[in-house]
Amino acid sequence: MSEQHEASLAVQIDALLPQTQCRKCGYQGCRPYAQAIANGEADINQCPPGGDQGVRLLADFLNVPAKPLNPAFGMTQPLQVAVIDEANCIGCTKCLPPCPTDAILGASKQMHTVIATLCTGCELCIAPCPVNCISMIPANAQWTAANAEQSRQRHQAKNRRQAKAEAEKSERLNRQKQLLAKLNKGKNRCLSQDWQ
Structure with missing residues (x-):
């Protein structure tokens, strides 16, 4: 094939x-x-x-x-969505990276919340939470083709954003390495001239 x-x-x-x-x-x-x-x-x-x-x-x-x-x-179960016990959320942001559709809103040291209509019920946010303030509840809805398409698009958008951020980070590191190499080369040249 x-x-x-x-x-x-x-x-x-x-x-x-x-x-x-x-x-x-x-x-x-x-x-x-x-x-x-x-x-x-x-x-x-x-x-x-x-x-x-x-x-x-x-x-x-x-x-x-x-x-x-x-x-x-695993077993098939009715659609569930994540819910954050906002009173116990410490704003650690550890639940944000694993969410495949960016369905969780929050910032460092701020309370987080889940946008239920974007949550896929994947449960990936539960394990990273250090205070166990995330649980799953019945969605009282069926997962539709429209939900699947929205999830696909949001997941792809998140992947593109992460890839762009990684590329930018790699480019920054390369520029820093080049600058450091240039500085070290200049420093070594000065040192060798001092010894002469």
């Missing part, structure tokens, strides 16, 4: 995934999982948020037999 065909197949598989970006499948998000399926490295039954219905969609699309969701990756 050509790389171009695999990439196209991964895009089509990704479009069938729920876009919760929860990593329960064992990959860093829905797109990497889709790529792994396209490459034959992952099975179609590793997505708990997609559940048996998601497995059937993938099976139909790939023309392979459907199978039950693999419980090793």
